[in-house]
Amino acid sequence: MFSLESKVASVLKKHPYNISFRIRDNIVFLEGEVESHSEWVEIGLSVGRIKGVEGVVNKIRWKGSGREVEKEEWRRRVFEEKRSTVVGEYDVVIIGGGVVGAALARELSKYELKVALIEKSTDIAAGTTKANNGMIHAGVEPPRGTLKRRLNVKGNAMYGRLAEELGFRFNRVGSLWLITPRTLAAYRKYLPGPLYSLVLKHVLPLVVKIKGLINGVRGIRVLKGSRIFELEPFATRDAVAAVFIPSTGVVDPYEVAVALAENAEANGVEIHLATEAVGFIKENDAVKGVVTNKGVFLCRYVVNSAGLYADEVAALAGAEEYTIHPRKGVLLVFHRDTGVFTRHCLAEIILPQDPYTKGGGINPTVHGNVLWGPTAVEVPDKEDTSVSREEIELVLNKYSPIIPGFPSDRLIRFFAGVRAATFTEDFVIRPAKWVRNLLHVAGIQSPGLAASPAIAEYALEKLREMGLRLRPKAGFNPRRRPMVAAASMSLEELDEKTRMNPAWGRIVCTCEFVSEAEVLEAVRRGAKTLDAVKRRTRAGMGECQGSFCTLEIALILSRETGLPLNQLLKEEGRLFNGHVRGEHV
Amino acid sequence: MKDVAVVGGGPSGLAAAVRLAEKGFDVAVIEVMGELGGMLEQCIHDGFGTKVFGETLSGPEFAERFVKKAYSLGIQVFLNTYVKQVKAGGRVKEIVAVSPSGVQRLETRAIVYAIGCRERNGFEIRLGGTRPAGVYTAGMVQRLVNLYGVLPGRRILIMGGGDVGMIVARHLQLEGAESILIVFPEAGFAGLPRNVQQCVLDFGIPFKPRTVVKRVIGKERVEGVVLTRVDEKWNPIEGTEEFYACDTVILALGLVPYTGELKLGVRIDPATRGPEVNEFFETSVEGVFAVGNLVQVFDYVDDAVETACIAARGVEKYLNGGLKTSPVRLAPSGKVRMIVPQRVEWVDEENVVAFLRPAVEKSNARIELRSSGGKVLERFFRRYVRPSTLERIEVSRSVFSGQREVETDIADG
Structure with a gap:
C-alpha cells in the first residue's frame, strides 16, 4: 500500500x-x-x-493571481466594528441563502430550534442558484462512489411532493438523449463497417440504461426510429436511437429557493439579507458566533452553505478543507413561443464529452421558454458572469444540430452562472475536521438543484450526529401560499380578482402579462430590488427585456418602499445612479 | 358595437381615431398607459409637426392637439387598458381587454392597431460582458429624465448614432452629465442631418465612428466598457481595444415595430419587421389596419400620422363595403431596403402614398417603379437620397393596372 x-x-x-x-x-x-x-x-x-x-x-x-487585499481589509475592519454588537442567539446559523441553504433552513424549521439564515446579497438565490438551468436531473450521470449520486436520485424523487407543498411549478418532462452518427465519431476507426451502427443502435443505449439502473434511476427506455419522433417531433432525423429518462424534471430555480425560504420563514426561521459573514468568534475548537456586517449571530452550530464563497467562509472559521474553483456556464434564453419545439430535456450524446459544453442541452422551462446550454469553463473570478459573442456562437453551433428547425433567432437573452466546484468534484457535506460545531455543505455543483431536498435531509442528519437535538415542532406548516400570476389565470378569474383589487387589472409588463398586483405581492413578500421583483413575477423577462416595464416597476418599488428612485437597487448596484434634477451636482 | 377600435393612444392612434370620428364613426381608443400621447410625452425636444401643422412643436405639444381633439369629438377612451385577445376572423371583431375595472369585451367592426415600436436591446446585438445595473435603452432614459427628473448616471456612453442617441446625448449634456461619448459602427451618424448639427456638433459632444462596445465591464454597476474599432463590414480590428470608464451605457440601437403584441396571425414583412399592409394600411387580416411606427419606424411623427390618416380612409372604405381587385405586389429591389405598402389592391382613384428607405447614399437619384419585365412605370427625382432619410412618394394609380408586381429601385439621375 x-x-x-x-x-x-x-x-x-x-x-x-x-x-x-x-x-x-x-x-x-x-x-x-x-x-x-x-x-x-x-x-x-x-x-x-x-x-x-x-x-x-x-x-x-x-501569474496574475492575487490576494484580495481590499476584501480582507474590509472584513477585518467590519469584524472589529461589529464583534460586540449581538444580533441574537441561535441554535443554528446557516451561511448562504442559495437553494441549498434555503432547503436546509426549511428542514430545520420542522424542529424546535432557533435558526437564522444569513445571505450577503439583497435576495435569496442571488448567486449560483439564480443562473441555473432549472433541470432536475434523474441521476444517470453521477459516477459511482460519489455523494452526488446518492443524493441526486433521492432528491429528484422528493420534488413532486415539495412542489405540491410549496406551490412552485415542477414539470416532470423527462429527458431524451439522442444517439446520432456524431455520437461516437471520434471512435469511428475502431468500429469498422456495420459495427458502428450496431454499437450506436444497440450497445450504447443499453450501456446508458444500465448505468442509470445501477444509479437507481427507474423507467429508462431505449427508443428507436419513429418512436423517438413521436416523443420529440422536432428532434434531428439523424437520431438512430435515444434513451428516454422519464423522471427528469424542470423547475424555476429561484422560485424553488424563494418558496423554501418563505416557508422556512413562516415556520420561524429568521432570514437576514444583505448580511455577510466577515469572521468568527471562536472558543477552542468551536464557533461561538458569526460576525457579520449587521453584528454577531451567537450560535451553537454553523452551517457553511456559502456556495462560491464556502472556501473563504471555511477559512475564516479555521476549517479550510477545500478550495472552490469557479466554473462558468453560459445559457441562452429563447422566447416563450419556441416552447413548442421542445417537449423534453434534450441532448445529443457525444463521446468523448467536450469539456466546455459537457452536461448541457436543450431544456424546456416551466414558463415555456427554452434554454440552451450551459457551457463549462473554468474561470479565475468567482463573479465572472460575463458572456462573449464567441460563447454564444459556441452554444448555438453545438445545439443547432439537435433541433434543425428551431428558430434560433428568437434568442431574447443570455446569461452566465458560476458553479462552486471543489477539486474533489463531489458534494462536501460533513462536519469540519478541526471545528467541532461547523458543518460543511459545500462543493454543491450539478446536480445540486436536483439533489437539494436530499442534501437538506442529509445535512440535518449530520447535524444530529454532531449533537444537535431535534424535537419536532408541533405547529410546522409545510405549505406555502404560491404566488399567483395573472398570466396563468382564466379571464374569468382575472376579472373576479380585478373587481376585488383593481391592481390585478393594471398590466405593468405586457410582454409577460404581469399585473401590478403581482409586483405588490412580491414586495410584500420581501422583494426589495428590481431583480428580486423580476424573479418573483417575470416582469422584464419577455421580448423587450424590460425596456418598457423597468421604470414602471421602479416607480412601484419606490412608492412601496419609500426609497427615492435614485436609491433603488437593481440587485446590488444602484438602478439609477445620477443626480435628481434640481439637487445639483 | 363600435365601428372602430383603435389600439394605442399615441400620435398615430389618435390621428386615426380623430379622422374616423370626424367622418362620423363611433370610435374607441384603447391605451395601456395611464394617459394618451404615447412616446411623445417623453419627447420634450422640439421638431415635431413641421409637416402636419407647419410649425415646430415639442412632443407633448404635438400630442396635446390630438388629445384635445379626440376628447372634443367624444371618442371613448379606455386608459390603463391592455388588449389581451383579439378575434378578428369575421365581420364582427371582438377585443378582450384588461383594465383596473375588470376584463372587458368590446365588439367592433374594424380595428386599427397603432401600438408603435420598441427599442432594440443589448441582447439583440449580442452585447458582450456582464449585465450590471447601468445599462438602459435610450427611451427608458428619456422617460426617466424627462418625466421623473432623475438621471441614470454620471459618466455616459451612448451606443448608436441614430436620432434617439443624439437627442438623448444633448439632453444629458444639458442636464449636467459629467462625460458623454457616442460610439457607432457606421462611418457617420445614421440619424437626420439636423440632429447631427443641433444635438452633437453644436454642443461639442465627443463621438467615435466605426467604434463598437466589445464588452461591458462591472459587477454591481457598470464600471466601463471595452471599445473596439471596426472596419467597413463592422468586423472588429484587432489591437484597437481600449477601456473607457463610465457608469452608464445607453443603448440607442434603433427601434423595431412592436409586433410581439399583435394578437393575430398577421403576415410580417421581414424587411420592415412590421405587418405587411396594403395602400390603406390594412394588414393581411381583413378589417384590421396597422399604422404609424408599428408598420415601420418613421423618421418624423408627421409621416406616421399621415399613415393614420390614409388608414382612416381605408377603414371608411372597408366599413362602406369598398371593393378590392387582385393585389399588386410592391417590392423593394437592389438599392431600396424596404417599402410600405407592400401591396396595392383597393379599387380607388387617388394616388398611392408609399414610403421607402434607400439602401444607398446617392446624389441626383431617380426612384423608379418598374414592371416585372423591367419597364419603368414611374420615376421620382431626388437631389439626394440616403439610408437615414425615408423617402415618401406618391404613385399614380395607373402604374399598378395590369401588373402583378411592381419593383422599386434607385437609379442614377
Whole structure:
C-alpha cells in the first residue's frame, strides 16, 4: 500500500513545477507557483482525483493571481466594528441563502430550534442558484462512489411532493438523449463497417440504461426510429436511437429557493439579507458566533452553505478543507413561443464529452421558454458572469444540430452562472475536521438543484450526529401560499380578482402579462430590488427585456418602499445612479 | 358595437381615431398607459409637426392637439387598458381587454392597431460582458429624465448614432452629465442631418465612428466598457481595444415595430419587421389596419400620422363595403431596403402614398417603379437620397393596372 503522501507526490511529479504540499487528516494543501490559471485548475483536479483525498486546498499562485487585499481589509475592519454588537442567539446559523441553504433552513424549521439564515446579497438565490438551468436531473450521470449520486436520485424523487407543498411549478418532462452518427465519431476507426451502427443502435443505449439502473434511476427506455419522433417531433432525423429518462424534471430555480425560504420563514426561521459573514468568534475548537456586517449571530452550530464563497467562509472559521474553483456556464434564453419545439430535456450524446459544453442541452422551462446550454469553463473570478459573442456562437453551433428547425433567432437573452466546484468534484457535506460545531455543505455543483431536498435531509442528519437535538415542532406548516400570476389565470378569474383589487387589472409588463398586483405581492413578500421583483413575477423577462416595464416597476418599488428612485437597487448596484434634477451636482 | 377600435393612444392612434370620428364613426381608443400621447410625452425636444401643422412643436405639444381633439369629438377612451385577445376572423371583431375595472369585451367592426415600436436591446446585438445595473435603452432614459427628473448616471456612453442617441446625448449634456461619448459602427451618424448639427456638433459632444462596445465591464454597476474599432463590414480590428470608464451605457440601437403584441396571425414583412399592409394600411387580416411606427419606424411623427390618416380612409372604405381587385405586389429591389405598402389592391382613384428607405447614399437619384419585365412605370427625382432619410412618394394609380408586381429601385439621375 502506498501512503497518501506518496500518491500525491507522484501525481505532482507529473507536472513541470515545484509544488510543495502537506497533508492533514486527508486534506491536501498545495503551494507553489505555476504559469496559468488552467494549470492551477489541472493540478488541483489531479490531486483531487486521488483516492483517499478528502479535500484540496489549492494555494498555488499563478501569474496574475492575487490576494484580495481590499476584501480582507474590509472584513477585518467590519469584524472589529461589529464583534460586540449581538444580533441574537441561535441554535443554528446557516451561511448562504442559495437553494441549498434555503432547503436546509426549511428542514430545520420542522424542529424546535432557533435558526437564522444569513445571505450577503439583497435576495435569496442571488448567486449560483439564480443562473441555473432549472433541470432536475434523474441521476444517470453521477459516477459511482460519489455523494452526488446518492443524493441526486433521492432528491429528484422528493420534488413532486415539495412542489405540491410549496406551490412552485415542477414539470416532470423527462429527458431524451439522442444517439446520432456524431455520437461516437471520434471512435469511428475502431468500429469498422456495420459495427458502428450496431454499437450506436444497440450497445450504447443499453450501456446508458444500465448505468442509470445501477444509479437507481427507474423507467429508462431505449427508443428507436419513429418512436423517438413521436416523443420529440422536432428532434434531428439523424437520431438512430435515444434513451428516454422519464423522471427528469424542470423547475424555476429561484422560485424553488424563494418558496423554501418563505416557508422556512413562516415556520420561524429568521432570514437576514444583505448580511455577510466577515469572521468568527471562536472558543477552542468551536464557533461561538458569526460576525457579520449587521453584528454577531451567537450560535451553537454553523452551517457553511456559502456556495462560491464556502472556501473563504471555511477559512475564516479555521476549517479550510477545500478550495472552490469557479466554473462558468453560459445559457441562452429563447422566447416563450419556441416552447413548442421542445417537449423534453434534450441532448445529443457525444463521446468523448467536450469539456466546455459537457452536461448541457436543450431544456424546456416551466414558463415555456427554452434554454440552451450551459457551457463549462473554468474561470479565475468567482463573479465572472460575463458572456462573449464567441460563447454564444459556441452554444448555438453545438445545439443547432439537435433541433434543425428551431428558430434560433428568437434568442431574447443570455446569461452566465458560476458553479462552486471543489477539486474533489463531489458534494462536501460533513462536519469540519478541526471545528467541532461547523458543518460543511459545500462543493454543491450539478446536480445540486436536483439533489437539494436530499442534501437538506442529509445535512440535518449530520447535524444530529454532531449533537444537535431535534424535537419536532408541533405547529410546522409545510405549505406555502404560491404566488399567483395573472398570466396563468382564466379571464374569468382575472376579472373576479380585478373587481376585488383593481391592481390585478393594471398590466405593468405586457410582454409577460404581469399585473401590478403581482409586483405588490412580491414586495410584500420581501422583494426589495428590481431583480428580486423580476424573479418573483417575470416582469422584464419577455421580448423587450424590460425596456418598457423597468421604470414602471421602479416607480412601484419606490412608492412601496419609500426609497427615492435614485436609491433603488437593481440587485446590488444602484438602478439609477445620477443626480435628481434640481439637487445639483 | 363600435365601428372602430383603435389600439394605442399615441400620435398615430389618435390621428386615426380623430379622422374616423370626424367622418362620423363611433370610435374607441384603447391605451395601456395611464394617459394618451404615447412616446411623445417623453419627447420634450422640439421638431415635431413641421409637416402636419407647419410649425415646430415639442412632443407633448404635438400630442396635446390630438388629445384635445379626440376628447372634443367624444371618442371613448379606455386608459390603463391592455388588449389581451383579439378575434378578428369575421365581420364582427371582438377585443378582450384588461383594465383596473375588470376584463372587458368590446365588439367592433374594424380595428386599427397603432401600438408603435420598441427599442432594440443589448441582447439583440449580442452585447458582450456582464449585465450590471447601468445599462438602459435610450427611451427608458428619456422617460426617466424627462418625466421623473432623475438621471441614470454620471459618466455616459451612448451606443448608436441614430436620432434617439443624439437627442438623448444633448439632453444629458444639458442636464449636467459629467462625460458623454457616442460610439457607432457606421462611418457617420445614421440619424437626420439636423440632429447631427443641433444635438452633437453644436454642443461639442465627443463621438467615435466605426467604434463598437466589445464588452461591458462591472459587477454591481457598470464600471466601463471595452471599445473596439471596426472596419467597413463592422468586423472588429484587432489591437484597437481600449477601456473607457463610465457608469452608464445607453443603448440607442434603433427601434423595431412592436409586433410581439399583435394578437393575430398577421403576415410580417421581414424587411420592415412590421405587418405587411396594403395602400390603406390594412394588414393581411381583413378589417384590421396597422399604422404609424408599428408598420415601420418613421423618421418624423408627421409621416406616421399621415399613415393614420390614409388608414382612416381605408377603414371608411372597408366599413362602406369598398371593393378590392387582385393585389399588386410592391417590392423593394437592389438599392431600396424596404417599402410600405407592400401591396396595392383597393379599387380607388387617388394616388398611392408609399414610403421607402434607400439602401444607398446617392446624389441626383431617380426612384423608379418598374414592371416585372423591367419597364419603368414611374420615376421620382431626388437631389439626394440616403439610408437615414425615408423617402415618401406618391404613385399614380395607373402604374399598378395590369401588373402583378411592381419593383422599386434607385437609379442614377
